[in-house]
Amino acid sequence: MSSAQMEDQSQNQSVKCTEIGGSERDSENNMSSSTSRFDYYDPISPWALDIGGSLIKLVYFSREDNSLENYLGKSVAAENTGVLNGCTTHPVLNGQLHFAKFETTKINECLDFIESKQILGSCGRHQEVSGGKTLTIKATGGGAYKFANLFKEKFGVRLDKEDEMDCLVAGANFLLKAVPHEAFTYLDNRKEFVQIDPNDLFPYLLVNIGSGVSMIKVDGDGQFQRVSGTSIGGGTFWGLGRLLTKCQSFDELLELSHRGNNRVIDMLVGDIYGGLDYSKVSKIGLSATAIASSFGKAISDKKELQDYKPEDIARSLLRLISNNIGQIAYLNALLHGLKRIIFGGFFIRGHEYTMDTISVAVQFWSKGEAKAMFLRHEGFLGALGAFKSYEKHGFGGLMVDHLAEQTPIVSPRPHPNQKVNGPFTEELADNESIDCSVLSVETLKLT
Ligand SMILES: Nc1ncnc2c1ncn2[C@@H]1O[C@H](COP(=O)(O)OP(=O)(O)O)[C@@H](O)[C@H]1O
Numbered sequence: 003m004s005s006a007q008m009e010d011q012s013q014n015q016s017v018k019c020t021e022i023g024g025s026e027r028d029s030e031n032n033m034s035s036s037t038s039r040f041d042y043y044d045p046i047s048p049w050a051l052d053i054g055g056s057l058i059k060l061v062y063f064s065r066e067d068n069s070l071e072n073y074l075g076k077s078v079a080a081e082n083t084g085v086l087n088g089c090t091t092h093p094v095l096n097g098q099l100h101f102a103k104f105e106t107t108k109i110n111e112c113l114d115f116i117e118s119k120q121i122l123g124s125c126g127r128h129q130e131v132s133g134g135k136t137l138t139i140k141a142t143g144g145g146a147y148k149f150a151n152l153f154k155e156k157f158g159v160r161l162d163k164e165d166e167m168d169c170l171v172a173g174a175n176f177l178l179k180a181v182p183h184e185a186f187t188y189l190d191n192r193k194e195f196v197q198i199d200p201n202d203l204f205p206y207l208l209v210n211i212g213s214g215v216s217m218i219k220v221d222g223d224g225q226f227q228r229v230s231g232t233s234i235g236g237g238t239f240w241g242l243g244r245l246l247t248k249c250q251s252f253d254e255l256l257e258l259s260h261r262g263n264n265r266v267i268d269m270l271v272g273d274i275y276g277g278l279d280y281s282k283v284s285k286i287g288l289s290a291t292a293i294a295s296s297f298g299k300a301i302s303d304k305k306e307l308q309d310y311k312p313e314d315i316a317r318s319l320l321r322l323i324s325n326n327i328g329q330i331a332y333l334n335a336l337l338h339g340l341k342r343i344i345f346g347g348f349f350i351r352g353h354e355y356t357m358d359t360i361s362v363a364v365q366f367w368s369k370g371e372a373k374a375m376f377l378r379h380e381g382f383l384g385a386l387g388a389f390k391s392y393e394k395h396g397f398g399g400l401m402v403d404h405l406a407e408q409t410p411i412v413s414p415r416p417h418p419n420q421k422v423n424g425p426f427t428e429e430l431a432d433n434e435s436i437d438c439s440v441l442s443v444e445t446l447k448l449t
Pocket residue numbers: 053054055056057058105143211212213214235236237238239240252253346347348349350351381
């Protein structure tokens with residue numbers, strides 16, 4: 003694995019996609035029963051969902067205007083060479099992968115978005131694709147079960163459920179192997195992109211910090227084991243944070259934490275040892291500034307909740323949860339002999355302090371042996387995995403094969419060494435898109 007420090011990439015990058023293929027679609031799972039080649043000239047844009055306890059993540063594909071020409075051109079060329087008639091063809095559709103997220107409690111916003119963006123395709127609202135088949139959409143996360151009827155009633159689509167862990171792993175492997183500038187380390191205010199050799203990727207520990215936390219030992223594509231988890235995760239931070247600070251949004255809570263000082267509430271080693279380093283009086287080696295007890299000062303202070311500043315509470319809470327996850331992750335890495343720990347999930351949100359705390363915890367407990375890594379598309383692992391699962395069913399699916407190119411930086415980003423003013427080092431803007439290549443292998447039946 004080589005590590006390279008690079009210019010920060012834009013939030014507003016886009017992924018250019020190429021869709022290749024057209025197939026006789028399977029009657030059970032399929033988006034369309036193809037009886038005519040013309041079915042393929044107006045294909046439904048594929049999309050996939052990850053409906054979690056806190057957030058709904060949506061990944062969808064849209065074609066570029068010229069993609070139809072490419073598609074026709076390639077198909078006709080194939081026909082001319084006698085490749086068609088039930089055989090695989092590779093028409094090319096250029097397009098983009100888009101990402102969007104919505105709060106699960108506001109699922110109607112997601113439904114409205116799907117409708118407004120017309121990502122259901124040209125078949126309209128209540129989908130009855132040719133042959134009387136129902137359009138099937140890949141979905142993962144608990145909400146794929148919980149909200150299946152809602153999608154059926156609203157759009158007439160069936161949510162085809164994919165296992166959440168399968169999807170997380172597929173999404174992470176795809177990003178790590180295919181997307182340039184995806185993985186990075188963050189320590190001491192320094193962000194360093196890491197180019198991982200795809201042949202030297204496994205094994206690693208995937209720690210997905212969503213509402214709760216899943217820890218998965220990944221040994222290869224589709225080869226993994228969920229080795230641990232903790233219920234103290236992103237939902238805990240947001241839930242407790244909301245109650246304690248009365249803030250109205252997750253972003254507000256993060257913003258508060260950026261401004262706060264955890265030492266006001268956390269009990270430090272120095273508070274217990276009268277300012278002395280514990281390392282000076284014992285062999286254990288804890289500095290005076292190490293947190294001895296998160297929120298510990300609240301027991302000794304004769305203060306009420308309202309006497310603490312919301313920003314200090316937010317800071318202590320973020321530190322507590324990030325530290326705890328970093329430590330449990332390290333212990334699991336140790337237990338399973340893993341050196342590389344990759345953190346995903348929307349709890350992270352490209353937030354400096356969160357990443358720094360997790361990294362310090364991993365570094366501290368592993369004595370520098372293990373490394374915490376983060377992902378630019380941290381929150382979309384499950385949705386990307388669900389999107390990629392179209393391919394494994396071999397129908398009408400898009401196979402995200404590799405990223406062709408990365409769109410150049412759109413807005414100026416700070417240098418990795420430069421301290422940014424806000425709490426986020428870099429975050430994907432909502433609803434942005436990413437340049438990539440998408441490969442769909444199908445068999446096109448002409449009648
Ligand atoms: N806009 C937001 N609204 C609510 N929670 C958010 C938001 N952005 C980030 N989060 C954090 O991300 C967590 C959800 O992460 P995610 O990976 O989407 O998990 P899940 O699949 O359980 O919804 C929340 O519990 C919260 O900590």
